[in-house]
Amino acid sequence: MGDLRKTTGGAWGCGWMLLAIAGACAAQAQTGSPITIHWDKTVIVSRSTSTFQVVVNPMLRPGSPIHDSAMAAIKNLGADYVRYVPWLPYPRLAVAELQPPTKDATSWDFSLMDPMTLDIFRATEGHSTVMNFSTIPTWLFETPKPITYPTDPNEVNWNYTQGTELKDPTGKQLGDYYARLVSWYARGGFTDENGKVHTSGYHYPIPIWEVLNEVEFEHNTTPEQYASRYDAIVSAIHAVSPDTKFMGMALAKPSDNPDFFEYFLDHTHHRPGVPIDFISYHFYATPGADQTIDNWQFTFFDQADEFLATVGYIDTMRKRLSPETKTDTDELGVILPTDNTPNDGKIAIPDRYWNAAGALYAYLFADLSRRGIDVIGESQLVGYPTQFPSVTMIDWKNGKPNARYWVLKLIHDNFHVGDTLVATSADSSDFTAQAFATPAGRRILIINKRNRVVRVALPADLQVSETATVDEATGEGSARTDVPKSGTLELAPFAVVVATVR
Helix, strand or coil: CCCCHHHHHHHHHHHHHHHHHHHHHHHHHCCCCCEEEEEEEEECCCCCCEEEEEEECCCCCCCEEEEEHHHHHHHHHCCCCCEEEECCCHHHHHHHHCCCCCCCCCCEEECCCCCHHHHHHHHCCCCEEEEECCCCCHHEEECCCCCCCEEEEEEEECCCCCCCCEEECCHHHHHHHHHHHHHHCCCCCCCCCCEEECCCCCCCCEEEEEEEECCCCCCHHHHHHHHHHHHHHHHHHHHHHCCCCCEEEEECCHHCCHHHHHCCHHHHHCCCCCCCEEEEEEEECCCCCCCCHHHHHHHHHHHHHHHHCCCCCCCHHHHHHHHCEEEEEECCCCCCHHCCCCCCCCCCCCHHHHHHHHHHHHHHHHHHHHEEECCCCCCCCEEEEECHHHHHEECCCCCEECCCHHHHHHHHCCCCCCCCEEEECCCCEEEEEEEEEECCEEEEEEEEECCEEEEEEECCCCCCEEEEEECHCCCCCEEEEEECCEEEEECCCCEEEEEECC
């Protein structure tokens, strides 16, 4: 039977160890998991700007019940690098020449595009924008038959982008289309294919033009095709708007497409003198259909970590092939499995989801800032049933900004290019933190990754002068400010906090 004392002694030893661990965990739950900050250890001087994208859909058209609220939200945020994308589901809202020209007439028509585009120019006045009229007229492609589109501009058509090969393989016809489109907004008008002058009177600057969108899906574009089309479009636009910078790729699935980065960033694959000012790519967390918010608290952040690993590989390629090129992660968000399905709008999205999605953006902002990513863009301003409702930053029923918007504003108002990120660590996987030394003082961004209350203990030598918090209690309102009575912060589920410390 062996030595009973040894057996029981071992069991008692394990028991005492378990009790000690349990006691330590209970104590930590009461006092909070600590954050360690080394203010004298610089990680990086920030190059990162927080921003968002605006995707064209009927809810942004004049007369929409939330149009005015949406434009006010853009203006109130005051962000740079706002990405504006008229895109494929609404050909009449995104394409300026829907029919091929004949010797007698052309189909140039900006009457449906102008109202929203001018609204964007006005709402972003004084700030940089990234313009991307991403949808190529399908008649420029070889297709078995002409592609039709709805007469109703508000009717969705997901099948407009047909064909893989351009009719004009040189890309000149493609470049000419975009040069005329840009000239309409930047040079007061243009001359069409038949020599007719079309006058707009607009002279808006175009700081950055992003060339096409999610090209591995739209027209099943290859890296070689994309580089050729990029060069044609950039060369043509540059001739009419010489101060414009250019952004390339806007890939939907960067982890699946390393060949795009390797090919596109190699300057030998481009015409001489064609710039690669920025690259761009996207990430959406995508939980399973049978998951609930208790699963989302892990799925969102686990998938984010996979994306961030991809960012590391991409940035290594960028530094090797084109180190002067900047990076814009211009679509970051979550797409729930019910979006754009028969259940879209029938299954309620939990209120706390908006906080979880906001916390995910804050988590990405902190990590991408440490990596030196230049532009960190949340997606998207307005979604609604049939149009990715889970990605919206504005309540499509009342026009009020939700927690995703207010998290972005909290970050935008507190952290800027030139801030110093210092070495920061958290003694828990339940939350993350990043400390910044800013011209306005020392601040700590803290994100609760969990669907439960988390307690965080700040270093004892710091005094918290104020916290600004977005959580479930703030709802569709702006961040709540408080003056904590101690250095232990209690974070509601998925709360995002900026603590100002002395």
